[in-house]
Amino acid sequence: MLRPWNEKDAKWLYFYARNPNVGPMAGWNPHQSREESLYIIQTVFSKKETYAITFKGKPIGCITLYVHPDGNYYWGDGNGEIGYWIGEQFWGQGITVEASKIILKHGFEDLKLKTIYATYQKQNKRSKRVLEKLGFKYYDEVEKLDVNYRSFKEIAMYLKGEDYL
DSSP, rough: OOOOOOGHHHHHHHHHTTTTTTTEEEEEEOOOOOHHHHHHHHHHGSTTTTTEEEEETTTEEEEEEEETTSSSSOOOEEEEEEEEOOOOOTTTTSHHHHHHHHHIIIIIISOOEEEEEEETTOOOOOHHHHHHHTOEEEEEEEEEEEETEEEEEEEEEEEEHHHHO
């Protein structure tokens, strides 16, 4: 279900990431070309703990476990942050929840993280539901700038390792 990204995945990444219903909810613009998707694989998706979410062997989304200094926020030493997106065709099928369970287990058991945080745009009810199914609890409301430097509100949630294990 999870594996590292490779350059051959650029066509699949572009197929899903060009959808205007996907990127903006995750804080990025829809991809404009296969070359842009390849560049994202070579740079952003080549970071540690970043995996393709796969279905029948093909990448359909992405999940990352950020540990400082990576991530959108600094949550303190010994903590991490999860981020994910999945192609619109796969929304509502439980795939993101299952992928998240794998990455959470890895974070708590292998990386020995104490707490894992996640954020979602206030209007993104699907992402909120994924986090609730995983046992995340409300933490705070934070303000963030998107890639176009527009301000928006995110809800931060957290899951403690002792509550997960």
